[in-house]
Amino acid sequence: MTVSCKTVLASKVSASFREQMKKDIKERNICPKLVGFLANDDPAAKKYAEWTAKTCAETGVAFELRKVDKQDLEEKITEANEEKEVNGIMVYYPVFGGKQDLYLQSCVSTLKDVEGLCHKFVYNVYHNVRYMDESETMKCIIPCTPLACVKILEFVGVYNTVLPYGNRLYGRTITVINRSEIVGRPLAAMLANDGAKVYSVDVNGIQVFTRGSGIKLTAHKVEDIDAKVEDVVPLSDVVITGVPTPKYKMPTTLLKEGVIAINFSSSANFEDDIKSKASIFVPSVGKVTVAMLERNLLRLHDYQNNLLEQ
Ligand code: NAD
Numbered sequence: 001m002t003v004s005c006k007t008v009l010a011s012k013v014s015a016s017f018r019e020q021m022k023k024d025i026k027e028r029n030i031c032p033k034l035v036g037f038l039a040n041d042d043p044a045a046k047k048y049a050e051w052t053a054k055t056c057a058e059t060g061v062a063f064e065l066r067k068v069d070k071q072d073l074e075e076k077i078t079e080a081n082e083e084k085e086v087n088g089i090m091v092y093y094p095v096f097g098g099k100q101d102l103y104l105q106s107c108v109s110t111l112k113d114v115e116g117l118c119h120k121f122v123y124n125v126y127h128n129v130r131y132m133d134e135s136e137t138m139k140c141i142i143p144c145t146p147l148a149c150v151k152i153l154e155f156v157g158v159y160n161t162v163l164p165y166g167n168r169l170y171g172r173t174i175t176v177i178n179r180s181e182i183v184g185r186p187l188a189a190m191l192a193n194d195g196a197k198v199y200s201v202d203v204n205g206i207q208v209f210t211r212g213s214g215i216k217l218t219a220h221k222v223e224d225i226d227a228k229v230e231d232v233v234p235l236s237d238v239v240i241t242g243v244p245t246p247k248y249k250m251p252t253t254l255l256k257e258g259v260i261a262i263n264f265s266s267s268a269n270f271e272d273d274i275k276s277k278a279s280i281f282v283p284s285v286g287k288v289t290v291a292m293l294e295r296n297l298l299r300l301h302d303y304q305n306n307l308l309e310q
Helices: 010-028 043-059 070-082 098-105 119-126 144-155 184-193 229-235 286-304
Strands: 033-038 062-067 088-091 173-177 197-202 205-210 221-225 238-241 259-263 278-282
Touching (some): 010 144, 043 286, 119 184, 144 184, 144 286, 173 184, 184 205, 197 229
Parallel strands (some): 033 088, 173 238, 238 259
16 A cells, blocks of 8 residues: 655754754854753753754854753853853753743843743744834744744645735644643644634643634634544644653544644654554654754844844
8 A cells, every 4th residue: 555645854844944054154154152951860851952962063053061950050041141152041841840940931031042931932922923123123032842843834835825924824724732831832822823723732621722713813812612632633634742641642543634743742642554644744843943943043143243134
């Protein structure tokens, strides 16, 4: 039996961004510096740090990993905020978990927040505010993993470029299985802000994010609905999963024929036979996330040096 599903690897999506950044950094003879703080023993965080180091070395970004005790992390972030040669700061989470990590995210200076996780940037995503300044010279920094998912959707053609910027997902129905504050909720908001109807699923239930009938609203609204995964997944053109356990599997039988299936969880959330139903399958997004981290870094480097877009 021939399988008509195309597997799209994150390395393929990230390649053009990495090449562009490498060229840009070389031609402009700059060396943006990123500092990563590792304050836990999480193997996933260590792996992410290794990837960051490798990708930065390839693109010409100076990356410094600072291993610190978690009790010293806030002070170390504050010091790095003041270091002129540091253009971007990131922290490998979880550190304490829960609200203390949310607090730490807001300790990073806005102009160095490559992950886009401080209150201002997340607020701007939720309110569909796309620029940091009134004259629209400084684009907002977007959280890296939601941004990586958007770039993957652009790459595979889910964004309809015939439509105007900001409306390019109009007519698409997308389910996101994860509503964390780091990935799932900002992702659902961004996709809905771009015109999609998004079913956002978490352990407690399902919400719909939309810009209303005829996408007349300027930013998305959210409604709780009394539905099950079995009701919304078969309606979805795209299904994005991010459930952090290998036990979770999205049943292939539920999926629409020709669905676009994207998994950002570190575990495989789709069943082994996913390619029998999907038209496009993206098994992981990590490499695109790191590329977005670098892209954000370059942007912040330019903002700090007043090299603004005109
Ligand atoms: P989290 O624990 O904060 O959130 C998990 C989300 O999944 C919650 O919204 C929860 O309600 C939902 N969920 C859990 N079980 C569910 C179920 N059975 N049905 C429906 N929803 C369910 O985790 P997180 O920080 O969002 O990370 C999720 C996964 O994504 C992890 O595996 C993490 O490693 C991965 N991740 C990957 C990247 C990347 O590739 N760049 C970045 C961040 C996180």
